[in-house]
Amino acid sequence: MKNALNRVIPGKVNGEPVVPYKGVGKYRPEGQKHAPKISTVTDYPADGDKRVPTLREALMRSGLRDGMTISTHHHFRNGDYLANMVFDIAGELGIKGLRWFPSASFPCHEHLIKYLRDGTIHHIEGSMNGPLGKFVSEGGMKGTGVLRSHGGRYQAIQDGEVKIDIAVIGAPTADPFGNANGLYGNSACGLLGFALADSQYADKVIVVTDNMVDFPCIPWQIQGNYVDYTVEIEKLGDPEKIISGTTRITRSPDRLLLAERTARFCDAAGILRDGFSFQSGAGGTSLAVGEYFRKFMKEKGIKARFARGGSNKYLVSMLEEGLVDYILDGQTFDLEGVRSMAENQNHVWTSPFTSYNHHGKGNFAGMVDVVVLGATEIDINFNANVVTHSDGYLLHGLGGWQNCLFSKTVILPVPLFRDRIPVIKDAVTTICGPGELIDVVVTERGIAVNPARQDLIDAVKGAGLPLKTIEELKAEAEKICGIPQKPQLDVDVVAVIKWVDGTVMDAVHRVRP
C-alpha cells in the first residue's frame, strides 16, 4: 500500500488494519474518544490508602495476563529501573505476548531484549533509543514496532487506538491515594506529563514511588482519582542518569557556527521580536541557539512571552533574568530545571495533551514562533528523517519532533555531512516529517529555505546570510563525499512511523547486519 508521500507501507500492523498517511491536515478522525469503565469509590479503600505491599502484587491484582498492553513512561530516561522490574515480574509469572507501550525506551532497557526473545513481550510501541532499536532493526522482535510522537501517543490513547490494560507510573513523590509528582525525592525528574494519558485512560493504574508522603502529595501532576494501587519501592532509578547534574552547550566550532547562523536567520527574518516564542531542544547545538537568542534579545531589549522546554539551566536563567515570561515545559533535563519548576509558578508543567495532541481542540504547537530541531537526513523536498541512520538502523525516537513541525517556523540546523555521509539526499531512509512543514535547513555551507516560504526568503534578503537552494547544498556535499550508497534493506517491515494523526507515514525495514 502506498501513502500520500508515495511510501510503501503494510496494510496491517500486528494484525490490525492501518490508515495510510493522507497529507497534512487531510485525515479526519471519526467517532468518540476512548471511554474507560465507570468506577465506583465503593471498590476503593474509604480512607484513601491504596497501598499494596509489592509491585508484583499490584500487577497481579490488576489482572496481569497474556496479551495485555502495559504502559510505562520515560521521565527517568536512561536511569529507569521500573520498566525492567515490571517485565522481570511478568517473566517470572510466565506471562507471554505482552505489548509494551512506553512513552520511550532507552539503552537501560537493553535488559528487556531477553523478554522480546522469549516471547514475554510480543512487541514494543514507543520510541526506541539505542540497543532495542538495533535489536528491532535486525529483525529480533516478534511483532512490529510502532513509533509515535509524544502527541501521537496521547492521540492514540485518547482515541482508543491503543487500549492500555495496566499503566505503571513511576512517581518520584506520591501519597497512598496515588497523587503524584516528579518534583521531589531521590528520583526527581521534574514532571510526569508523559504518563498523563495513561492515568486517564488505562484500565488499571499503578503508581510506584520511592518517596511516599502523607496525603496530600502537592502538587498532583498525576491525580490519585485515576489510580488503582500504590506501591512503595526502594529505588525507581539511578538519579545521576534520571537527570543530568548539568547540561552543556556544544564547544564544537562547527556546531557553534550552525547555532549562530540559526539565530541570525531568526533575527533577520523578524522572528526575534518582543513577545515572541521559541522551542529548542536539549542537544548541544540547540542549547547554543538558545544562548544566541539570549544575546540578541539583550541587544535588542526584547523578551519572549514563552519558551517551550525541555528545560535546562540556560532556559531557567533566562526565565529568572526576565528574558522569558514563562517556560512551558514538557520535560526537565537538569537539576536546575527541576528546582525552577518546583519553585517558580511561571515555570509551568505541560503535557502531550496541552502541547501536542493533534486530536484536541487545538494545541500549543502551532502557537510557537520558531522551533529548532535536529534530523538524521533531509531530502530535496525538505522531508526529514529523525529515527533511522543512513545505514537503515533505527536508533532514535520521534519525541516531540513531529509535533513541533506545526510551529510557525521550523529550522533544522544540520552539518552538511556526518562521517563523510551527506545529510541532504534525494530520498531519506525513513520519512518522519513532511517537507511542507519544514522551512529552513541551516548548514555550515549555506542556508536553504523551503521555496514554499517565499515570505522568509524575502524577509532575510540583504541580511548577508549565505542562502542556497537545497539542491545546491546536496551537490556541495556530494562533491566532497561522493554520492552515498543506499543501505541494503530487506523488504520485511520491522517498525512503522505514525504521523501525529495516527496514520502511517513510513515503514522501517529490516537491516542485514
Add this chain to the structure above:
Amino acid sequence: MKNALNRVIPGKVNGEPVVPYKGVGKYRPEGQKHAPKISTVTDYPADGDKRVPTLREALMRSGLRDGMTISTHHHFRNGDYLANMVFDIAGELGIKGLRWFPSASFPCHEHLIKYLRDGTIHHIEGSMNGPLGKFVSEGGMKGTGVLRSHGGRYQAIQDGEVKIDIAVIGAPTADPFGNANGLYGNSACGLLGFALADSQYADKVIVVTDNMVDFPCIPWQIQGNYVDYTVEIEKLGDPEKIISGTTRITRSPDRLLLAERTARFCDAAGILRDGFSFQSGAGGTSLAVGEYFRKFMKEKGIKARFARGGSNKYLVSMLEEGLVDYILDGQTFDLEGVRSMAENQNHVWTSPFTSYNHHGKGNFAGMVDVVVLGATEIDINFNANVVTHSDGYLLHGLGGWQNCLFSKTVILPVPLFRDRIPVIKDAVTTICGPGELIDVVVTERGIAVNPARQDLIDAVKGAGLPLKTIEELKAEAEKICGIPQKPQLDVDVVAVIKWVDGTVMDAVHRVRP
C-alpha cells in the same frame, strides 16, 4: 415507586427512567464513561486564537437550538451576569425547550423566571437558591428540577447521564486559546473547579472573560485544549457579590455555643490530634467552629495536615500561621481566599472530580476526619434535609453536602428549633442524606450521637458533654414548640434529589402557596 429509604419517587423524570436509591454503597454503576467526539486541530485556528466577537456569535457557532442542554457554573455566586446573558440571547433567538444545567443558581438568576414561563428554558437541573426554588416549588416550571451534589454533578456528566451540548464558562482571566483561571481580574472568584467536568465532556465549550490576557494564561485551571470559542465581554458580574470583601464569624451567643460545643466534642472524641483534617463551611457557625479548632490546636500544640475549603480569611490565616499544612479548596469565599490561592502553592485548587466524584477511583471526601455541616431538618434516624424548609419550599441547594457525609465523622450543629419550629422531627420533608452517614447532632440543649457510632459515645464519655438521645432532643423541642404540623403538599413532584451515585433519593412536592 419506593426506594430503599421508603420514599415515594417517580419512575420517570422529564421522560427518562430513573434508578431508585438503593442504600449507601449499594448501587453499582455499569458501562463506560461518556465519550466526547474526537476533535482535530485542523478545525481550530492554527495560531490558537479562538476569539469570536460576541457571546451571541459563539452560541450560534456552537449550534444553539431547541432542546439543547446549556451548562454554566456558579463561581460568581450571586454576582453572576453571564447565565442571564446566555438565556437573554436564547430568548431573542426564539430558542425553546432548553435544559439549563448550572452547578448552582442564585437569587440573581430570578431574571430567568420569564424564560421558564415562556418555555425558553424547559427545566433546571442544578441547585436552586431562593427565588427560582420558590418558583419551582409552586409548580411554575414546565419540567421537573433535578438537584445534585457537586460530586453528583461531576458523576452525572462523566457517566453520560447528562450530556452537555454547550458549556458556557465564565473566566475571570483567560487567553484567546481558552486557558482560564479564576485568580485574577475584576471578577476574580478563586478557582473554576465547578466548570471542570463541563470543559472535559461538553460537546462545545465557550470561555467568556472580562480579562483577556496574552497566551499563556497561567495557571490554566481550565485547559484551552477543551475549548471551542473564546469571547471578551465588558463585565462577567458584580465583583462585590462574586466574592465578599470579608467573611464574618457569627456573634450570636446561641450559635457560638453550638460552635464551641462542636469543637469540644471533636476534642473529647480524639479527633483533634496532630495531622488531622477537617472541613467546615462558610456559614457563621461553621466559621466559629474553625476558630475554636484554632484555639484548641494552639493549646495542644498540634497542626492539621489539611483543611478542606470553602476558604476564607480565617482558614487562610491558619495556613499562614502554620496550623494547617494545606488548604484543599473547592471555592473561595472572600478576597483573602483568592489572594492566598494565587500566592501560596499550599493553597490548592481542587475540583468535584478530585474531592467528590463517587464514580472515580476513590475521592477525597472519605479521607477527611471531621466535617461540620448544616441542615434544615433531621429525623430520629439521623436522616437530614438541607434543601427544603419545613413549609415544603425548596430554597437551598445540595452543594457538597451529600459528598461530605462520607467523611469519617459528620457533625451537624443545629438549633433545636427555628422560628418555634423544631428541627428534629419524626420525618423530614425531604431526605438529602441517609442517617447512617450522620454521626452527631449538636444542639444548644444537648448532643445526640448516632447509636451506630458507639465508638464516639465511648470516646466522649466523662468529658462533661451533655449527651442525649435524638428522641430526647425531639421531645424537648416539642415540649417548647408543640408538635409541628406537616406542610400541605401536592402529590405533584416539582423536583427530585439525586444521591451521589445518580440514584433518586427523594422527591420535592408542589407547595400550595
